[in-house]
Amino acid sequence: MSARETILARIRSRLPGTEAARRDAVELHLAAHGANLVPLRGLGDGDHRLSLFTRLMTGVGGSVETVETLADVVQAVAAHMAAAGLPPSLRKGADTTLAHLPWHRAPGLTLLSGPADPADHTTLSLAFAGVAESGTVLLLSGPDNPATLNFLPELHMVVLPASRLVSCYEDVWPLLRASQGDGLMPSTLNMISGPSRTADIEQTIVRPAHGPRDLHVIIVVGA
Amino acid sequence: MQPETARFKELSRAALANDQLQRSMVATGPQFVLKRAKARAALPEFDDLRNAARDIKNHVLAHLDVYLEKFEARVQAAGGHVHWAETAEEARAIILNICAAKKARLITKGKSMVSEEVGLNEALEGAGHTPVETDLGEYLIQIRNERPSHIIAPAVHLRREQIEADFRRVHTDLDPARDLSHIPALVEEARRVLRQNYLDADVGITGANFLVAGTGSAIIVTNEGNGDLTRLMPETHIVITSIEKIVPTLEDASTLLRVLARSATGQDISTYTTLMTGPRRAADPDGPEEFHIVLLDNGRSQVLGTEFQDMLRCIRCGACLNHCPVYQAVGGHAYGWVYPGPIGSVVTPALIGIENAANLPNASTFCGRCEDVCPVRIPLPRLLRHWREREFEQHLTPRTVRSGLGAWAFLAKRPKLYGLAMRLAARFLNWRGRAGRIASLPLARGWTRTRDLPAAQGKTFTELWRERQK
Numbered sequence: 027m028s029a030r031e032t033i034l035a036r037i038r039s040r041l042p043g044t045e046a047a048r049r050d051a052v053e054l055h056l057a058a059h060g061a062n063l064v065p066l067r068g069l070g071d072g073d074h075r076l077s078l079f080t081r082l083m084t085g086v087g088g089s090v091e092t093v094e095t096l097a098d099v100v101q102a103v104a105a106h107m108a109a110a111g112l113p114p115s116l117r118k119g120a121d122t123t124l125a126h127l128p129w130h131r132a133p134g135l136t137l138l139s140g141p142a143d144p145a146d147h148t149t150l151s152l153a154f155a156g157v158a159e160s161g162t163v164l165l166l167s168g169p170d171n172p173a174t175l176n177f178l179p180e181l182h183m184v185v186l187p188a189s190r191l192v193s194c195y196e197d198v199w200p201l202l203r204a205s206q207g208d209g210l211m212p213s214t215l216n217m218i219s220g221p222s223r224t225a226d227i228e229q230t231i232v233r234p235a236h237g238p239r240d241l242h243v244i245i246v247v248g249a
Numbered sequence: 250m251q252p253e254t255a256r257f258k259e260l261s262r263a264a265l266a267n268d269q270l271q272r273s274m275v276a277t278g279p280q281f282v283l284k285r286a287k288a289r290a291a292l293p294e295f296d297d298l299r300n301a302a303r304d305i306k307n308h309v310l311a312h313l314d315v316y317l318e319k320f321e322a323r324v325q326a327a328g329g330h331v332h333w334a335e336t337a338e339e340a341r342a343i344i345l346n347i348c349a350a351k352k353a354r355l356i357t358k359g360k361s362m363v364s365e366e367v368g369l370n371e372a373l374e375g376a377g378h379t380p381v382e383t384d385l386g387e388y389l390i391q392i393r394n395e396r397p398s399h400i401i402a403p404a405v406h407l408r409r410e411q412i413e414a415d416f417r418r419v420h421t422d423l424d425p426a427r428d429l430s431h432i433p434a435l436v437e438e439a440r441r442v443l444r445q446n447y448l449d450a451d452v453g454i455t456g457a458n459f460l461v462a463g464t465g466s467a468i469i470v471t472n473e474g475n476g477d478l479t480r481l482m483p484e485t486h487i488v489i490t491s492i493e494k495i496v497p498t499l500e501d502a503s504t505l506l507r508v509l510a511r512s513a514t515g516q517d518i519s520t521y522t523t524l525m526t527g528p529r530r531a532a533d534p535d536g537p538e539e540f541h542i543v544l545l546d547n548g549r550s551q552v553l554g555t556e557f558q559d560m561l562r563c564i565r566c567g568a569c570l571n572h573c574p575v576y577q578a579v580g581g582h583a584y585g586w587v588y589p590g591p592i593g594s595v596v597t598p599a600l601i602g603i604e605n606a607a608n609l610p611n612a613s614t615f616c617g618r619c620e621d622v623c624p625v626r627i628p629l630p631r632l633l634r635h636w637r638e639r640e641f642e643q644h645l646t647p648r649t650v651r652s653g654l655g656a657w658a659f660l661a662k663r664p665k666l667y668g669l670a671m672r673l674a675a676r677f678l679n680w681r682g683r684a685g686r687i688a689s690l691p692l693a694r695g696w697t698r699t700r701d702l703p704a705a706q707g708k709t710f711t712e713l714w715r716e717r718q719k
């Protein structure tokens with residue numbers, strides 16, 4: 027018998043009930059996508075979600091700004107990079123939303139695409155969603171969204187349309203199923219809640235550890 | 250490394266006499282407790298979420314065969330490979346095979362307790378590979394050739410000065426005159442040293458906190474981002490994990506994530522929570538080209554259906570260690586193997602046999618704090634008692650202890666009486682001073698030495714705790 031069969035046989039011999047009944051129960055549970063207890067803290071209107079998200083994200087060392095339209099993202103990005111004293115070179119995914127921004131309004135900015143290079147100082151990603159209850163952005167890997175952008179640079183900037191800022195994790199999963207198909211996932215889904223940190227030496231929190239020093243979220247109110 | 254569980258008493262004595270360790274424990278233990286308490290206070294539903302978390306894990310364990318098959322099918326559909334390992338040896342062999350096929354030289358590693366459990370680094374080194382731990386705490390213990398002393402903070406036993414000395418010893422190509430006198434300088438140095446390893450590695454190995462059956466995703470949580478760089482940069486990513494890590498759906502994973510970080514570090518959620526499903530897709534510009542997941546049993550399936558089953562709910566948050574007076578007194582290394590603290594004392598006998606771990610179930614005062622804080626409500630004191638019964642039945646208990654143990658068990662099964670006995674004992678100690686004969690109770694010396702039983706008030710730890718909880 028293979029290890030697989032030995033292990034499964036041993037488990038089966040130790041479980042109550044019939045295998046058929048277990049299969050039915052599992053199918054039911056998986057198909058239901060049932061939510062368990064959801065904390066109240068994230069539930070509320072857009073203003074509530076925005077203020078909670080901002081409080082939690084800034085509380086762990088991230089920064090948040092809001093702009094009115096997608097077009098305003100360009101200046102916000104350029105200004106934040108300049109303020110951080112970083113070279114005017116920006117790597118971003120090939121995603122159409124970001125590609126169609128009026129980048130000509132930041133003429134000094136060099137735009138790069140593709141996976142992150144260790145020499146990159148700054149990267150820009152489009153969030154799939156944001157979650158108010160823990161101040162978290164969700165990013166999906168894909169042809170237009172290299173996951174390395176989230177980890178290699180000094181400064182990682184994330185564009186989050188306000189319409190995608192939801193209350194709780196349970197609000198995200200239906201959106202994900204609608205975009206990927208039930209049970210299907212991108213290769214890598216990152217839930218990011220602040221810049222990289224460690225407390226491994228004497229429980230003292232130090233930023234950054236291995237990931238970005240700064241995480242800047244630009245929330246687009248009208249998108 | 251061979252288990253040293255039989256040396257618990259001796260290692261504990263050494264730990265109590267180790268000033269550096271004692272200073273570390275006193276400096277960090279209360280911080281963990283405080284952070285968790287704050288996180289709990291900030292979320293009114295926290296204790297109800299713990300019930301939900303317990304129920305999810307119970308449901309999984311009752312349907313584990315089917316969920317494992319579901320998980321496997323999803324991983325394969327996403328282009329990943331699933332390997333089953335009955336023993337630690339099989340798990341090592343599977344991984345060595347993959348690494349050999351990849352002609353791997355440098356192997357980066359994310360923090361994984363299962364990797365420690367199977368002794369993976371020794372095996373990789375023995376086969377000529379170079380494993381490099383990338384979690385800062387794991388890196389620190391790797392360069393010291395030590396075991397982790399805590400399941401989420403592996404280097405919690407170390408002080409800054411020790412780490413500075415280690416970095417000077419190991420990072421010999423850096424300027425000897427550099428300033429390493431503060432913690433951020435040490436972290437910055439580790440960041441620079443490890444960065445090149447991510448880029449050069451041929452294989453990345455991580456653990457998993459959860460396996461989502463409905464989507465075939467392995468979830469890792471880190472604060473550093475090291476697990477992600479370990480997954481994303483090399484050509485091949487291997488996840489080593491164990492069969493009880495299954496959760497059914499993303500909704501269920503959400504519930505467990507809500508209690509995990511709060512219990513562990515007092516965060517609402519860890520900085521990076523990553524769902525990894527198969528290798529990069531055909532059109533993806535980055536991510537691993539090959540993805541393997543090794544599902545280890547190593548005695549866990551044998552625990553199903555026994556009085557010990559509840560231990561399989563554990564999500565390795567470390568809260569029971571942080572709240573354990575014994576762990577806080579002696580630190581993690583005294584336990585002599587991979588998993589320390591209350592959960593270690595429960596899991597270790599199941600994994601390496603009670604005959605090899607007979608001392609551990611005795612490393613408890615039965616104060617009950619571990620069960621009070623466990624996010625999946627594992628009745629740790631009850632499980633410890635079951636092991637003591639087994640140990641007693643199998644006559645593994647030394648004769649001198651056997652008679653005393655009867656009295657101890659009698660008290661331990663009667664919390665009220667136990668509390669009374671401890672209060673009396675504390676007052677007795679107060680009267681006798683530190684050299685009191687009560688020091689012959691298991692670990693009482695550890696207690697009084699590091700913790701200063703509040704003799705002036707004559708209160709026990711339990712009494713004080715109750716007051717603080719109010």
Ligand code: SF4
Nearest residue numbers: 563564566567569623
């Ligand atoms: S037994 Fe409970 S408290 Fe201890 S590590 Fe496991 S989940 Fe955490």
